[in-house]
Amino acid sequence: MNSAEIRRAVSEFIDTEFDPALSLIEWRTRLLDGGWAAPLWPADWFGRGFNQEQASVVGEVFRERGVVPAASIGPRGLAAETILAHGSDDQKRRYLRPILTGEHAWCQLFSEPGSGSDLAGLSTKAERDGDGWRINGQKVWNTSAHHADFGILLARTNFDVAKHQGISYFLIDMRQPGVEVRPLKQMNGHASFNEVFMTDAHVPAHDLIGGEGNGWAVAATTLSYERQGFRRRHGQTGKAGGQGLVHKEYEQEILIANEPYTWYPQREGRPDLVLKRAKETGAINDPVIRQEIARLHSLVKANELSRVRAADEQRAGSQQVIPAGSIGKLAASVIARQAAHVHTLISGADAMLAGPDSAESGMIAETLISVPAISIAGGTDEIQKNIISERVLGMPKDIRSDTGPFRDIKRNA
Numbered sequence: 001m002n003s004a005e006i007r008r009a010v011s012e013f014i015d016t017e018f019d020p021a022l023s024l025i026e027w028r029t030r031l032l033d034g035g036w037a038a039p040l041w042p043a044d045w046f047g048r049g050f051n052q053e054q055a056s057v058v059g060e061v062f063r064e065r066g067v068v069p070a071a072s073i074g075p076r077g078l079a080a081e082t083i084l085a086h087g088s089d090d091q092k093r094r095y096l097r098p099i100l101t102g103e104h105a106w107c108q109l110f111s112e113p114g115s116g117s118d119l120a121g122l123s124t125k126a127e128r129d130g131d132g133w134r135i136n137g138q139k140v141w142n143t144s145a146h147h148a149d150f151g152i153l154l155a156r157t158n159f160d161v162a163k164h165q166g167i168s169y170f171l172i173d174m175r176q177p178g179v180e181v182r183p184l185k186q187m188n189g190h191a192s193f194n195e196v197f198m199t200d201a202h203v204p205a206h207d208l209i210g211g212e213g214n215g216w217a218v219a220a221t222t223l224s225y226e227r228q229g230f231r232r233r234h235g236q237t238g239k240a241g242g243q244g245l246v247h248k249e250y251e252q253e254i255l256i257a258n259e260p261y262t263w264y265p266q267r268e269g270r271p272d273l274v275l276k277r278a279k280e281t282g283a284i285n286d287p288v289i290r291q292e293i294a295r296l297h298s299l300v301k302a303n304e305l306s307r308v309r310a311a312d313e314q315r316a317g318s319q320q321v322i323p324a325g326s327i328g329k330l331a332a333s334v335i336a337r338q339a340a341h342v343h344t345l346i347s348g349a350d351a352m353l354a355g356p357d358s359a360e361s362g363m364i365a366e367t368l369i370s371v372p373a374i375s376i377a378g379g380t381d382e383i384q385k386n387i388i389s390e391r392v393l394g395m396p397k398d399i400r401s402d403t404g405p406f407r408d409i410k411r412n413a
């Protein structure tokens with residue numbers, strides 16, 4: 001379908017099906033059944049098999065018409081993409097619909113106190129237990145776990161094979177007695193993530209995904225989506241503020257689901273505030289600060305153009321290995337740090353103050369203490385550099401001291 005045909009089809013669907021008096025779930029059920037909830041997904045699973053460009057036309061019409069989209073905020077997107085790629089039909093049937101309607105929230109249970117960058121060194125244990133699995137272990141930094149219904153979980157099912165081979169990928173019910181979630185407070189005052197303790201937690205056999213021992217390959221799908229920055233594959237973002245039950249419930253959903261992410265724009269360094277602040281404070285007239293602003297602007301532009309080039313090459317069917325997610329993620333860190341640097345040059349000591357009378361009502365201070373997170377979340381800068389050097393530049397791999405059975409690998413106690 002071309003752009004005009006998509007616009008016409010989506011508009012006709014909205015004209016006949018959208019009614020602001022519907023509840024959020026009623027409307028999203030129509031959206032799913034109509035095949036407009038996830039246009040990039042296959043027709044069998046609520047989509048149309050569109051490419052990114054076609055899907056963004058759908059998103060445009062939704063925004064223009066003020067129509068509420070399918071649920072997509074937070075780790076539920078990572079869960080959905082992974083289940084779509086690796087799940088059985090039964091798993092897709094049980095989980096995809098309530099993710100898109102927003103009935104189920106998800107969290108990602110990957111990192112552990114001893115395994116972040118070295119994710120494959122995880123030691124949470126999954127043992128066979130009747131017709132299912134018994135899980136014991138601790139996870140950490142789990143965004144949104146405090147209001148998640150389900151989690152995507154990596155756990156070790158075999159300690160006697162090499163570390164990447166003994167991992168399995170599970171879908172776990174977070175609302176069971178064996179799962180305890182403890183929120184963590186961050187230095188910027190927010191509490192987005194948690195520690196999660198699993199003590200004899202249960203996962204039924206039908207919630208193992210991708211087969212026993214294949215967890216690392218399944219996790220690669222999740223991580224590739226994460227590195228693309230929770231990119232909204234559905235091409236649909238909603239706007240709160242309309243009248244009627246559906247909008248009221250949507251606003252409520254955004255309030256809860258968005259709460260852990262309100263500081264995410266600040267962790268990107270808020271380059272959008274730089275020129276405004278420079279003009280307001282007169283810093284724009286300082287030649288040294290102007291140079292730094294120009295440097296920031298060049299980085300932002302170069303990153304945008306690289307993204308467009310990667311998308312074009314992908315569209316043209318390039319076989320070249322370009323870890324666009326790793327390069328883009330690293331660029332985001334460089335930009336955030338430069339933006340934070342420029343903000344300190346512009347605001348001086350005011351950048352340290354919070355509260356209504358401070359620079360941008362505390363937004364600059366929040367930016368400075370949130371920026372470090374972008375170099376860590378979803379894989380640190382150093383790990384992205386390792387990926388780029390080994391997979392793109394063909395440089396020699398790190399010397400490994402962690403081969404052989406996992407049980408025999410020396411680890412921190």
Ligand SMILES: Cc1cc2nc3c(=O)[nH]c(=O)nc-3n(C[C@H](O)[C@H](O)[C@H](O)COP(=O)(O)OP(=O)(O)OC[C@H]3O[C@@H](n4cnc5c(N)ncnc54)[C@H](O)[C@@H]3O)c2cc1C
Binds near residue numbers: 142380381386
């Ligand atoms: C905002 C945010 C949200 C997050 N959300 C989640 C979530 O929802 N679910 C989840 O499971 N996790 C989540 N995480 C955790 C995140 O994935 C880990 O923090 C990250 O992978 C780094 O692991 P670590 O903290 O254990 O650091 P470590 O791995 O201990 O790293 C410490 C330092 O050593 C460096 N280093 C480690 N290995 C190497 C190497 N081989 N070569 C060079 N340098 C190296 C690192 O770059 C880093 O500077 C989140 C983190 C943040 C900041």
